[in-house]
Amino acid sequence: MQVILSHTNLDFDGLASMMAAKKLHPDASLVLPDKCQSAVEHYLAIHKDLFSITDERHLDWDNITQVILTDTSSLKRTGNIGNRLPDEVPVLCYDHHGDPPHSTSTFTCIHKKYGACITLLLEKINEEALDISPFEATLFALGLYSDTGSLSYSSTCPEDLLAGSRLLQAGASLEVVEQFKEAPLSGDEQTLFRALMDNMTIEYYDGVDAAIAVHEQESYTGGLASIASLLLSVTGSDAIFCLVRMNDKTFITARSASDRINVLPVIQTLGGGGHAKAASAMRKDLSPLVLADELRQQLHEISGSDTTAKDIMSTPVRVVAPHTSVVDVSKMLYRYGHTGFPVTENGRLAGIISRRDVDKALHHNLGHAPVKGYMSTSPVTINPDTSLEKIQAVMMEKNVGRMPVIDCGEVVGIVSRSNVIEALHGKSPKPKAATETSRSAARTNLAFSAKSRLSQNLFNLITLIGNRASALNMKPYLIGGIVRDLILGRDNQDIDIVVEGNAIELGENLAASEGGSVRTHEAFKTATWTSPEGIKVDLTSARTEYYDYPAALPQVELSDIKEDLYRRDFTINAMGMSLAPVDFGRLIDFFNGYLDIRGGIIKVLYNLSFTEDPTRVLRAMRFEHRFSFHMDEQTETLARNHGRTLSSVSKPRIAGELSRLLIEESPVFFVKRAAELDVFRYILSSHEDVITCLSRLSVYEELAKQVNLEKSIHNWTAILTLLSDFTPDAFSECRSYAHNKQEARYVSEIESISSAVRPAVIKLSEWHRILEGKSSVASAVFFAKAGSEDQAIAEMGRLYLTGREQVKNRISGQDLIKLGLEPGPDFKEWLLEIEGKWLDEPNLTKDDMLRWAQEHLLIRASENETE
Helix, strand or coil, X not given: CEEEEECCCECHHHHHHHHHHHHHCCCCEECCCCCECHHHHHHHHHHHHHCCXXXXXXXXXXXXXXXXXXXXXXXXXXXXXXXXXXXXXXXXXXXXXXCCCCCCCCEEEXXXXXXXXXXXXXXXXXXXXXXXXHHHHHHHHHHHXXXXXXXXXXXXXXXXXHHHHHHHHCCCCHHHHHHHHCCCCCHHHHXXXXXXXXXXXXXXXXXXXXXXXXXXXXXXXXXXXXXXXXXXXXXXXXXXXXXXXXXXXEEEEEEECCCCECCHHHHHHCCCEECCCEEEEEECCCCHHHHHHHHHHHHXXXXXXXXXXXXXXXXXXXXXXXXXXXXXXXXXXXXHCCCEEEEEECCEEXXXXXXXXXXXXXXXXXXXXXXXXXXXXXCCCEXXXXXXXXXXXXXXXXXXXXXXXXXXXXXXXXXXXXXXXXXXXXXXXXXXXXXXXXXXXXXXXXXXXXXXXXXXXXXXXXXXXXXXXXXXXXXXXXXXXXXXXXXXXXXXXXXXXXXXCCHHHHHHHHHHXXXXXXXXXXXXXXXXXXXXXXXXXXXXXXXXEECCCCCCCCEEEECCHHHHHHCCCEXXXXXXXXXXXXXXXXXXXXCCHHHHHHHCEECECCCCHHHHCCHHHHHHHHHHHHHCCEXXXXXXXXXXXXXXXXXXXXXXXXXXXXXXHHHHHCHHHHHHHHHHCCCHHHHCCXXXXXXXXXXXXHHHHHHHHHCCCCCCHHHHHHHHHHCECCCHHHHHHHHCCCCCHHHHHXXXXXXXXXXXXXXCCCCHHHHHHHHCCCCHHHHHHHHHHHHCCCHHHHHHHHHHHHHHHHHCCCCCHHHHHHCCCCCCCCHHHXXXXXXXXXXXXXXXXXXXXXXXXXXXXXHHHHHHHHC
């Protein structure tokens, strides 16, 4: 015989779980515990006849073959019923509390840490494809909603929400759920509520307050769980412990309203169970007063470490002086993206000035006035140990958006709404370490990837630097594209290291202790250390940047790793890897770059990113092609809207990105994407239409492949010229992008060829005379341009470029001397003529050409002498 049991003081989750277990084990007898919560009793008073409940007095307890236990894993919590079970009776348990218990030969537990036990049983019902009636769905929903706070408790899981959805689909009535979930207190319960209120003390420990309410009475009153929850709400305490002696038993019910307080461990020491925020126990041997004293001694165990102001505040703090003008503060607000500044005088807080205050003053043409006349002179402040919960409460109560953090009278930080929001959504900094925002990133350690991908020398070097920086009390990080590529599994040996501290000091220390040399740049707070093995490592102090105007070069100030990463171009490049020995390899990801890599997304960190550096538009295109990623909708819109700002950027800065797009990536992709984003015209005002450009590029790429044209980074200006309209202005514009003389020469060569070619040119020897001395790159570009309009010219270009390499230097000046020709100024012309002849008649051998030279050139030389 099977029997279904649950814990005493049965709640709706327990009752629902018993009913669900009955569906899974239809031959089992369902036996209710001796005590139920008052809300459950009210429900059963109406619906009891709809249940197949067995009276414990009618069971043959000696013949129980299996116990099916729900919503608890302890038979002790079944009350007196558990005492009637045979020894070593097999138990099958369904539970969601705490950690899963160990299974034995007679005890099996199906355990998942869901918000409600009914969710676990509904999964089993769904696996067996069992139907659920609307009545059952409503009861199951009562269990789900009551144990998860209507799906709002932090213990709620995605599976709970999915279960709720299925129950509604099965016909669950939320009206019934609302009616019974929180039944009103009965007369006896109201009496107990008032008694506990009268006998309550508030204990304070480590920034939290816990209420302990004690009462003794002769008769039993149910509903202690509901009473405890109501007391917690009324008192506003972080936690409450209700200890009530009824008859010969002491009932302990605990509730927590704070993530800091976990009441379960204390209740477990008393033989009870439950959740971190809701637990209960029952004792016969101790009075409430004794238990209350024990609880007071254990309060330090229930309060975990809290996120405090010092963990989430922004630091160092940018402040202004009282005499700073309103217009200067306005510029600083724009520069740093802040919404306000503390105003300090002689290191002490004098007030706080907000963007709203500044805007109002500017509206009244008071930009010249000092901020002391418009600042708030009594700002709300907090100290470094103020808890996150207290910070939230103060912000709501005082309606303030930022609060200076004061320590010993000095401003050591500032907490804004943004800081609080980040902390609440899993982005708050942990003590003594930077934070990673996403859960995926939090579980990511790149140490193995770094060891696998980097050369042994390089890996040893970053390990050494990490150890050295930590010894100097600096926090070292590997940052930038290499972190991205470690996640992508791509090779990258380009090392950039940022430290929270003085990078120059670190570089000098490395040179002194390990050898090598160091070059420092005080203005940018950077150093380049060259190791004894010759490896160059860029060391940078964590810094923030601001731009005085769009497309300007950045101004630099020291900051922390978060602000340093925030100045990066895209989220996928705004990650770091800790090099500190204590957490080597830990991914630092404030901006969800890890998730964007997994999603193949290019995303800017802030909306002014392209305004501050328009070349990032080109970089976004480059990364799209390189990684087969795509800009997210917002980033693409910003790129489209800010393409025109490229016209304000110097040509050398654009050239840096454009050259890599055209050579390292794909000129075809560039033309298509630049046209889509409407940025082509801001890069090359004399560009041809897209179809013409693509046609030319197609011919060029085929030609380059056929003649094995060398792919050099310097070829990019020649390719850029291919996209122009081949006018003098176009050549001049393309030449202005050149980094060096070689890149400029390619453009000039193409211009020269273009002006020299005539329509009548049909022989390779004629082409050779025009293209003599011109690079293969320039020649290929011209043939591609002309060949896109006339396929015959494209074929001639292939024959010419291939043949030119074959005839080059096959006959030298020494060969002509052996023929009896005297060296002189005509040699160059004769050699060019021989090469042309050979291009026109490629089947001729060297001997054939020498005979031809002897027959023609010796006669011509003789005629010249006669003249």
